[in-house]
Amino acid sequence: MKDYKEITDFVHQLYGTPDFVPLSVPRFVGNEKKYLEDCIDSTFVSSVGAYVDRFEKDIAQYTGATRAVVCVNGTNALHMAMMLVGVERGDEVLTQSLTFIATCNAIAYIGAYPVFIDVDLQTLGLSPDAMKAWLEKNAEVKDGACYNRRTGRRVKACVPMHTFGHPVRIEEISALCEEWHIELVEDAAESIGSRYKGRHTGTFGKVGALSFNGNKTITTGGGGMILFQDEELGARAKHLTTQAKVPHRWEFRHDAIGYNYRMPNINAALGCAQLENLDKMIQSKREVATAYERFFAGRSGITFFHEAKDCYSNYWLNAVLLPSREERDAFLTYTNDHGVMTRPVWELMTDLPMFENFEKDGQEHSRWLADRIVNLPSSARV
Numbered sequence: 001m002k003d004y005k006e007i008t009d010f011v012h013q014l015y016g017t018p019d020f021v022p023l024s025v026p027r028f029v030g031n032e033k034k035y036l037e038d039c040i041d042s043t044f045v046s047s048v049g050a051y052v053d054r055f056e057k058d059i060a061q062y063t064g065a066t067r068a069v070v071c072v073n074g075t076n077a078l079h080m081a082m083m084l085v086g087v088e089r090g091d092e093v094l095t096q097s098l099t100f101i102a103t104c105n106a107i108a109y110i111g112a113y114p115v116f117i118d119v120d121l122q123t124l125g126l127s128p129d130a131m132k133a134w135l136e137k138n139a140e141v142k143d144g145a146c147y148n149r150r151t152g153r154r155v156k157a158c159v160p161m162h163t164f165g166h167p168v169r170i171e172e173i174s175a176l177c178e179e180w181h182i183e184l185v186e187d188a189a190e191s192i193g194s195r196y197k198g199r200h201t202g203t204f205g206k207v208g209a210l211s212f213n214g215n216k217t218i219t220t221g222g223g224g225m226i227l228f229q230d231e232e233l234g235a236r237a238k239h240l241t242t243q244a245k246v247p248h249r250w251e252f253r254h255d256a257i258g259y260n261y262r263m264p265n266i267n268a269a270l271g272c273a274q275l276e277n278l279d280k281m282i283q284s285k286r287e288v289a290t291a292y293e294r295f296f297a298g299r300s301g302i303t304f305f306h307e308a309k310d311c312y313s314n315y316w317l318n319a320v321l322l323p324s325r326e327e328r329d330a331f332l333t334y335t336n337d338h339g340v341m342t343r344p345v346w347e348l349m350t351d352l353p354m355f356e357n358f359e360k361d362g363q364e365h366s367r368w369l370a371d372r373i374v375n376l377p378s379s380a381r382v
């Protein structure tokens, strides 16, 4: 327990407080109040307004996406992404079991089936090696589409997730998707500002999804964004997320089953202000990561998770690896009892009642990591 006291002391010192230190909280140090006041003064607080358009343009520019379309949250950004790449009821979608539930829920909303591929120990995200092995063993391409030979179902898409902001080996995954005729959707909900070989996560796939939930690197209260390389697909997303209404001065005509997934102007206003300080937040989060890394480098038993080769991480949540599940639980108990919020990683999707019966590979790395990962307080110090 002595070692654990050293750690809680260090976290309290890092955040300059003897009080409870949370895992990840938002910071409002810029134009947030000004833009919110502007919304209220103008009465444009709801589904139309200038901040919505501005936030989409600003995010497209920041990420390098051709087009960005706002959503009410990251989960429905992913739901929309599935629909836009053509995932249909009965299809299979490759993803990882070491992820937040939203990734798999989005697949399930369509009536599609997740197939769980193992992750890399170096990235914590979907492994192109495991994906290749699964495809070679189980899949075939027929008439320009990929099929699972055993189930006969079409394998329509692949959704890797950039865990805690750490980019996956996205180029290799992208190449496999192309070779096997599978659409690539990136769950970049945790990785705004993270880059692979200098290119922003969420812009490698046909579609990418970001989240602006309150615990993410920047927040709009609740919100999400869909990123596109294809302008036309982005326009389709805009149409579908706004009830598929045909533009007209007064007529109410809708030409598809649409969704009310549009982010209100008041949330977008918050997002515009948050985005102005994103680089500052990431710089601060990377400083926090460096401080943790130095601290744990001098101590045996607990390993700090460092960004992989070719990756620039936003370090949304810092992670350490404990030697075993038992020690992980002891560490969680001590730290949470002593004013430092820590959390284990999500339970594997393959262990949840909704997803336990779906197809999966050996999951060795996912299981090993799930027993050992602990997230540490990671808020920006701005």
Ligand SMILES: *Cc1c(COP(=O)(O)O)cnc(C)c1O
Pocket: 073, 074, 075, 076, 099, 100, 102, 103, 161, 187, 189, 190, 211, 212, 213, 223, 224
């Ligand atoms: C946060 C998150 C989402 C989306 O969450 P919302 O709360 O709906 O914005 C999706 N996937 C992952 C991996 C996430 O961490």
